[in-house]
Amino acid sequence: MTTTLPTSAPSEASPAHRAPGRKPQIPGARVRRLLHRLTPGDRRVLRLYLLTRLGLWLVAYCTAWLFPKGGNVKAPAPWLSHWAQWDWAHYQHIAEYGYFGSFPGNDPASDNRVAFFPGFPFAxxxxxxxxxxxxxAGLLISLVSGAVAVVALARIAGLGRTDGARAGQRAVAFLLLSPAAVFLAAGYTESLFLAFALPAWLAAKNRNWLLAGLLGAAATTTRVSGLFLAAAIAVEFLTARDGHRGTRRLRALSWCALPAVPAAAYTVYLHAHTGDWLAWKHAQERGWYRDFHSPAEALRNTWRNAFDHLQNTGYAWEFQLELAAMATGLLLLALLLYRRRWPEVVFIALNLWALGTSYWYLSVPRATLLWWPLWTGLAHWSLRRHWVRDAYLAVVAPLMVVLTVTFTSGRWAG
Incomplete structure (x- = not known):
């Protein structure tokens, strides 16, 4: 499979370029043409995606009735309100009022909106x-973005394999049934990031460096993780043997740097309004304790909050999940190093360094959603060892329901 850029064509709206008697295409026809480009494997992946969306929505509906907000109530809160949790308020405030506009109930001392990149709020x-x-609107963005992401993930998992369709379906199933999968359905950045990042990686694997850079830049508008993706794409370029030489190679390498442009532009924008070149980092520190600590100190602080009865049981359990997710990431990094998968090593190592050097581990389970080598690796392993799929479905997948209930009931879910 190859990734190509669309070729230019005369405008359909221009009579000078329209064949006699030809009718202009309507949006429905374009949709049908797009659907025809999907392979049978793509369609099976999308069917699984839609079925899991229905399952998550059903869990949210049941949560609304079983765990209502308040005491002895006779009717649940509106279904949509159960998806408006935690970081969602920041995204909506940015979309509605911008980064520096005031809104009802705003406390400037605790306003850390600038900690969130602008891609998702703009969308x-x-x-x-x-x-x-x-x-x-936020749920619709995640729904459409997630569909793009799962198709791209399936194609990545199938690269170079005779059983590519099966590998792709397994990778998508493992992702959609992973513990933190609720964040792919909620109005959060994960789905939108993956909708850009996974096609960017697919383009890099197919040596289309310009497309990889452009999609990587779009990914960076949503999350700082786009810079980690850019580093992985650059390593993929440097280790590739694609025949580029001299000026042509330098030009292709420059495309790999495109993801840094949105981050630089956002930094300049924040400096123009705050006078602080590190405004994004300082907001992360104020709001989420993401100042630098040694890995040992971060582990110690997370462990104490998980097991030393410093937090209530709900928060302590979440810290336990943080530890499990970090352990999974370290094991994944070790396997990638063993197999000398250097681009993926760079991506995972940068993620783990960023997550593992703050005051405590925070949002690591959510970050696993972005680790495509984890889902493709599990898929390939499960095709060799059939018990892997059964163990995952029996032991890991039920946590997805637990975290969905946790999130939609308004409890902290990472």
Whole structure:
């Protein structure tokens, strides 16, 4: 499979370039043409994706009735309100009021909106022009983005394999049934990031460096993890044997640096408004204790909050999940090093360093959603060892329901 850029064509709206008697294409025809480009494997992946979305929505519906907000109530809160949790408020405030506009109940001392990159809020504002409800608009962005992401993940898992379709379906199933999968459905950045990052990686594997750089830049607008992706793409370029020489190679390498442009532009924007070149980092430190600590200190602080009865049981359990996710990441990194998968090593190592050097581990389970080598690796392993799939479905997948209930009931879910 190859990734190609669309070729230019005369505008369909221009009579000078329209064949006599030819009718202009309607959006429905374009959708059908797009669907025809999907392989049978892509369609099976999308079917699984939609079925798991229905399952998550059903869990959220049941949670609304079983765990209502308040005491002895006779009717649950509106279904959409159960998806408007935690970071969602920051995304909506940015989309609605910008980074520095005041809003009802705003406390400037605790306002850390600048800690969030602008990609998702900008998309949210655009969709809101069509979908009046902010939460519904955010869910729609994640729904569409997730569909793009799972198709790309399946194709990555199938690269160079005779059983590529099966590998792709397994990788997608493991992702969609992973503990933190609720964040792929909620109005959060994970789905939108993956919708850009996974096609970027697919383009890099197919040596289309310009497309990889452009998609990587789009990924960086949503999360700082786009810079880690850029580093992985650069290593993929440096270790590739694609025949580029001299000026042509330098030009291709420059495309790999494109993901740094949105991060630099955002830094300049924040400096222009705050006078602080590190405004993003300082907001992370104020709001989420993401100042630098040694890996040993971060582990110690997380362990104490997980097991030393410093937190209530709900928070302590979440810290236990943080530890399990970090252990999974370290094991994945060791396997990638053993197999000398250097680009993936760079991506995972940078993720683990960023997550493992703050005051404590925070949002590591959510970060696992972005680790495509984890899902493709599990898929390939399960095709060699059939018990892996059964063990995952029996032991790991049920945690997805638990975290979905946790998130939609308004409890901290990482």
């Amino acid at each position: 949210l504002r655009a969709v809101h022009t069509v979908i009046a409800d902010w939460t519904a």
